Amino acid sequence: MVPDDPAHHGGDPADASHVVAPSLPGYGLSGPTRERGWNITRAAAAFLALMTRLGYKRFFAQGGDWGCAVTSAVAGLTPQRVGAIHLNLLSAPPPDRDDPIAGLDADGLAILDRLRHFTGHETAYQQIQATKPQTLAYCLVDSPAGLADWIVEKFHGGATATARVKPASATTDCSTTSRSIG
DSSP states (O other): OOOSOGGGGTSOGGGOOOOOOOOOTTSGGGOOOSSSOOOHHHHHHHHHHHHHHTTOSSEEEEEETHHHHHHHHHHHHOTTTEEEEEEESOOOOOSOTTSTTTTOOHHHHHHHHHHHHHHHHHOHHHHHHHHOHHHHHHHHHHOHHHHHHHHHHHHHHHSOGGGOOOOOGGGSOGGGSOOOOO
């Protein structure tokens, strides 16, 4: 816990800090965007404006998924204001774009093979969420069994072999009920 009143807990008031956790525009608690053009740079500028309005001259930033790119842009736009950044879900191009596997040993090739398998078998949800998110949203909100199966399947796909959860047979086929939305 990072207290905003360390003196109350026997600490030094100079150690006080706050956590500002904004949602990306169009995601989470921010609600839908009303106009086009909310790209990474614009989201970063909005976060910088927020931190300015809140009175923060200097701060740390963290981001994962799309937030990783936005956090990087925040640091790039005003490096003098950002003390440090923490990123997860990093991606980086191979050192040799013409021969992406150049320099990989047997272990590196095995890791690449597992990554290819995972990408080919466990990331379809990314495609549906990127291309048809409303269709999926209506189905999940309309069917508790469908939502349960979706959640269990995500745990199953992301778990190690020893920690896998077997989806209940009652939720393995979400297509048994047809509804018209309109």
